[in-house]
Amino acid sequence: xxxxxxxLIFEMSREGRIGYSLPELDVPETNTDELLPEGFARKEAPExxxxxxxxxxxxxxxLSKRNHGVDSGFYPLGSCTMKYNPKVNEAVARFAGFAHxxxxxxxxxxxxxxxxxxxxxxxxxxxxxxxxxxLQPAAGAHGEWTGxxxxxxxxxxxxxxxxxxxxxxxxxxxxxxxxxxxxxxxTVTVKSNENGLVxxxxxxxxxxxxxxxxxxxxxxxxGLFEEDILEMASIIHNAGGKLYYDGANxxxxxxxxxxGDMGFDVVHLNLHKTFTGPHGxxxxxxxxxxxxxxxxxxxxxxxxxxxxxGFTFDYNRPDSxxxxxPYYGNFGINVRAYxxxxxxxxxxxxxxxxxxxxNANYMMRRLAEYFDLPYDRHCKHEFVISGKRxxxxxxxxxxxxxRLLDFGFHPPTIxxxxxxEECMMIEPTETESxxxxxxxxxxxxQIAKEAEENxxxxxxxxxxxxxxxxxxxxxxxxxxxxxxxxxxxEV
Amino acid sequence: xxxxxxxxxxxxxxxxxxxxxxxxxxxxxxxIPEKVRFQGELNIKxxxxxxxxxxxxxxxxxxxxxxxxxxxxxxxGVYDHYSPVIMDHVISRSEFYxxxxxxxxxISQGELQAIFEFQTMIAExxxxxxxxxxxxxxxxxFAEAAMLSAGQTKRKKVLVSGAVHPESKAVLxxxxxxxxxxVVTIPEKDGVTDLEQLKALMSDEIAAVxxxxxxFFGQIERLDQIEQLAHGSKAMFVVSSNPxxxxxxxxxxxxxxxxxxxxxxxxxxxxxxxxxxxxxFAVTKKLMRKVPGRLVGETNDEEGQRGYVLxxxxxxxxxxxxxxxxxxxSNQALNALASSVTMTALGKxxxxxxxxxxxxxAAYAKKQLKAAGLHxxxxxxxxxxxxxxxxxxxxxxxxxxxxxxxxxxxDLGRDFENRQNQMLIAVTEQRTKEEIDLxxxxxxxxx
Numbered sequence: 001x002x003x004x005x006x007x008l009i010f011e012m013s014r015e016g017r018i019g020y021s022l023p024e025l026d027v028p029e030t031n032t033d034e035l036l037p038e039g040f041a042r043k044e045a046p047e048x049x050x051x052x053x054x055x056x057x058x059x060x061x062x063l064s065k066r067n068h069g070v071d072s073g074f075y076p077l078g079s080c081t082m083k084y085n086p087k088v089n090e091a092v093a094r095f096a097g098f099a100h101x102x103x104x105x106x107x108x109x110x111x112x113x114x115x116x117x118x119x120x121x122x123x124x125x126x127x128x129x130x131x132x133x134x135l136q137p138a139a140g141a142h143g144e145w146t147g148x149x150x151x152x153x154x155x156x157x158x159x160x161x162x163x164x165x166x167x168x169x170x171x172x173x174x175x176x177x178x179x180x181x182x183x184x185x186x187t188v189t190v191k192s193n194e195n196g197l198v199x200x201x202x203x204x205x206x207x208x209x210x211x212x213x214x215x216x217x218x219x220x221x222x223g224l225f226e227e228d229i230l231e232m233a234s235i236i237h238n239a240g241g242k243l244y245y246d247g248a249n250x251x252x253x254x255x256x257x258x259x260g261d262m263g264f265d266v267v268h269l270n271l272h273k274t275f276t277g278p279h280g281x282x283x284x285x286x287x288x289x290x291x292x293x294x295x296x297x298x299x300x301x302x303x304x305x306x307x308x309x310g311f312t313f314d315y316n317r318p319d320s321x322x323x324x325x326p327y328y329g330n331f332g333i334n335v336r337a338y339x340x341x342x343x344x345x346x347x348x349x350x351x352x353x354x355x356x357x358x359n360a361n362y363m364m365r366r367l368a369e370y371f372d373l374p375y376d377r378h379c380k381h382e383f384v385i386s387g388k389r390x391x392x393x394x395x396x397x398x399x400x401x402x403r404l405l406d407f408g409f410h411p412p413t414i415x416x417x418x419x420x421e422e423c424m425m426i427e428p429t430e431t432e433s434x435x436x437x438x439x440x441x442x443x444x445x446q447i448a449k450e451a452e453e454n455x456x457x458x459x460x461x462x463x464x465x466x467x468x469x470x471x472x473x474x475x476x477x478x479x480x481x482x483x484x485x486x487x488x489x490e491v
Numbered sequence: 492x493x494x495x496x497x498x499x500x501x502x503x504x505x506x507x508x509x510x511x512x513x514x515x516x517x518x519x520x521x522x523i524p525e526k527v528r529f530q531g532e533l534n535i536k537x538x539x540x541x542x543x544x545x546x547x548x549x550x551x552x553x554x555x556x557x558x559x560x561x562x563x564x565x566x567x568g569v570y571d572h573y574s575p576v577i578m579d580h581v582i583s584r585s586e587f588y589x590x591x592x593x594x595x596x597x598i599s600q601g602e603l604q605a606i607f608e609f610q611t612m613i614a615e616x617x618x619x620x621x622x623x624x625x626x627x628x629x630x631x632x633f634a635e636a637a638m639l640s641a642g643q644t645k646r647k648k649v650l651v652s653g654a655v656h657p658e659s660k661a662v663l664x665x666x667x668x669x670x671x672x673x674v675v676t677i678p679e680k681d682g683v684t685d686l687e688q689l690k691a692l693m694s695d696e697i698a699a700v701x702x703x704x705x706x707f708f709g710q711i712e713r714l715d716q717i718e719q720l721a722h723g724s725k726a727m728f729v730v731s732s733n734p735x736x737x738x739x740x741x742x743x744x745x746x747x748x749x750x751x752x753x754x755x756x757x758x759x760x761x762x763x764x765x766x767x768x769x770x771x772f773a774v775t776k777k778l779m780r781k782v783p784g785r786l787v788g789e790t791n792d793e794e795g796q797r798g799y800v801l802x803x804x805x806x807x808x809x810x811x812x813x814x815x816x817x818x819x820x821s822n823q824a825l826n827a828l829a830s831s832v833t834m835t836a837l838g839k840x841x842x843x844x845x846x847x848x849x850x851x852x853a854a855y856a857k858k859q860l861k862a863a864g865l866h867x868x869x870x871x872x873x874x875x876x877x878x879x880x881x882x883x884x885x886x887x888x889x890x891x892x893x894x895x896x897x898x899x900x901x902d903l904g905r906d907f908e909n910r911q912n913q914m915l916i917a918v919t920e921q922r923t924k925e926e927i928d929l930x931x932x933x934x935x936x937x938x
Contacts, residue, residue, distance in 0.1 A: 327765025345538025
């Protein structure tokens with residue numbers, strides 16, 4: 001039997017109970033009727049729960065126990081870089097001088113915050129090999145769209161209004177084509193070859209005078225380094241297009257290869273991946289964008305600059321694409337990333353990528369005997385295996401993922417990239433020990449054996465979680481998206 | 492190299508390389524063409540120990556004037572409000588903050604349920620049917636509302652009030668440019684949307700009428716009248732709203748809004764120099780399947796137990812790719828959780844009381860400033876912000892206030908040519924009578 005449900009906080013509510021301590025109302029009161037226009041004073045109170053402080057703590061503590069995080073156990077989710085989230089980052093982000101400052105304070109009163117931002121930009125410029133960085137985008141997808149808007153502005157400034165197409169590999173993250181659409185482009189897909197890399201012939205075929213940009217993740221989502229990157233760059237550049245780097249996989253190449261040196265014109269980073277901003281259950285992230293010189297005029301405004309009198313935000317940027325976010329980005333996440341970079345230093349960052357790549361290759365080699373390995377070559381920080389062999393036995397990749405839950409592991413990314421059948425994408429990161437990797441490998445081997453000998457145990461997994469598989473069809477057909485108080489039945 | 496975040500020992504490395512079948516780490520990077528392989532060392536600051544770095548960064552943080560040591564009357568979209576101490580305790584539980592998006596519901600019930608509760612609370616406050624799991628912030632939610640409206644009405648022009656937050660409006664303009672949507676400003680008059688001008692601008696080409704409530708100048712827009720004009724031409728009615736104010740104000744949902752957006756920062760989220768905060772997005776049932784971002788829904792497991800999953804994912808980028816209606820991928824889950832804790836702590840009683848206090852304290856401040864001889868501009872109904880006029884430039888006044896450890900209001904002249912020497916003052920429940928009286932005393936000389 002599984003554990004009891006945790007009631008919704010609304011179901012715990014009891015009239016008259018409170019959980020707050022508000023300041024005194026120490027000013028003389030005015031009649032509310034005089035303060036609000038007629039019909040604008042709320043009549044029915046919002047149905048928020050009425051609970052005590054201990055009720056709240058117990059409720060959320062119970063919920064937290066029904067949740068798996070990196071601190072709970074291994075989280076080899078490919079392309080998500082679920083590495084350890086250092087606690088010192090959390091402490092620094094909570095310093096009053098960082099957490100409790102208002103974005104519109106006079107610049108002279110927030111020079112420390114601006115100095116941190118500027119120094120982070122300088123560090124990211126060096127790490128990526130770009131010429132300038134903005135910290136404004138809130139997340140990776142937001143950074144993609146920002147970068148594409150800049151590319152569009154660049155082409156339009158050159159009178160190039162027909163560059164309407166963005167090329168995206170078939171292995172790309174879903175955000176790439178979606179961001180292209182939101183930035184007003186059409187998406188063209190370029191195929192991967194049998195080695196899992198962009199097919200150069202297909203690239204030459206799809207490139208033309210309408211090409212605005214090629215978006216690329218390198219290493220790609222199969223965990224493979226695009227070896228022909230320089231040739232790809234020249235194909236795109238010769239056609240007048242720009243090269244966009246999706247930084248989701250930067251953890252593989254810190255101090256090993258810089259996007260700027262590979263020929264990329266625009267880069268976005270996911271500070272919540274490579275640079276340890278916690279994922280927070282889905283966010284907040286931070287998605288700074290770096291550019292080469294010719295795109296600097298189009299950066300979002302304001303741009304943080306250093307002058308003799310100190311740091312200032314420059315709003316006088318006539319060619320800027322404008323604002324992409326109120327204020328200056330997810331500062332709190334940027335503080336965490338900065339703390340991390342300063343904790344690691346140049347040697348540390350290099351070791352991060354080396355260890356991440358060793359861990360991934362080690363796991364790949366040990367699993368290769370039990371699962372199909374579609375691309376048999378050294379990987380970078382992540383790799384894909386296929387559950388094709390197990391599928392023939394009636395065990396799907398989804399089942400394998402669910403069975404891993406019974407061993408206390410978060411499953412890998414599954415069914416992505418979409419060009420690999422029954423795909424499992426595994427990214428161990430550098431912060432996991434060999435013992436952890438070994439125990440995950442052992443679990444995977446056991447599951448592979450179960451698929452042959454006792455497939456039901458895999459097909460019916462998970463067996464140990466607080467809840468079994470959920471009916472997602474019902475959730476989508478008859479959506480229940482909020483709690484509704486049940487009206488008492490009248491007698 | 493030895494580092495506390497890197498557990499690989501020399502022995503581990505030797506064994507692992509052997510299993511892989513290579514003799515050195517470098518071999519694993521040989522697929523990077525030599526021409527682009529980075530040589531040498533990154534030119535960044537050397538690593539620091541934990542204590543040394545804490546000390547350095549604490550000193551850097553101390554260079555900033557924070558709102559705990561100083562008294563803040565600065566709002567303009569980001570506010571100094573009550574933040575229950577338990578909020579940080581809850582979000583510091585690392586099962587929450589070190590988790591990824593809850594794509595594996597069996598081990599993510601905690602997060603999913605917390606978000607389901609957040610959706611319910613936002614729907615309750617705004618008076619809407621459905622709210623999503625959160626957005627980046629109020630500004631980008633506002634822009635996404637315009638895109639949804641354009642898609643829904645198949646029209647390419649939105650009307651946005653001149654009394655919305657200028658930074659939200661700027662973000663909207665950037666998004667609109669990407670989608671070739673035309674943005675037309677409805678002028679403000681006396682600090683509110685000019686209804687006559689709105690009437691003149693309305694046509695069957697308009698996808699949405701977008702206003703803020705309370706608006707950027709603190710005033711309460713006549714949503715009832717704007718709604719009639721918007722719906723009269725079958726345009727979407729979009730309202731950006733400070734959710735805390737809805738403890739006192741009639742919710743936009745009850746006044747006919749189709750989409751209500753905003754930021755949950757007022758629920759005790761750290762101001763954090765502008766982010767991360769927590770956008771929200773609420774709609775009528777009719778628009779449920781068009782909402783950007785993630786949604787959590789209730790369902791049952793195989794044994795009939797109640798549980799929660801991410802749902803209606805067919806809308807989203809990871810499924811629809813270039814056909815997706817929005818490219819948003821992440822949300823602000825941790826901040827949605829944080830604001831839920833505050834909303835829960837406040838509860839049905841506290842949300843009304845906190846809103847009432849804002850209304851009363853701001854009204855008192857207005858009265859005291861008037862008594863000090865200052866001119867309160869526009870004069871209409873306000874919530875917790877209002878505008879005053881000063882004899883001197885606002886930046887100069889604020890520099891002097893800072894000497895008394897007061898962070899003054901927002902300089903409206905920065906965004907509005909016709910509002911030089913005007914200051915937007917925010918008075919939240921956190922301000923005491925004494926602090927308000929001191930502000931009036933200090934500002935007297937600029938009357």
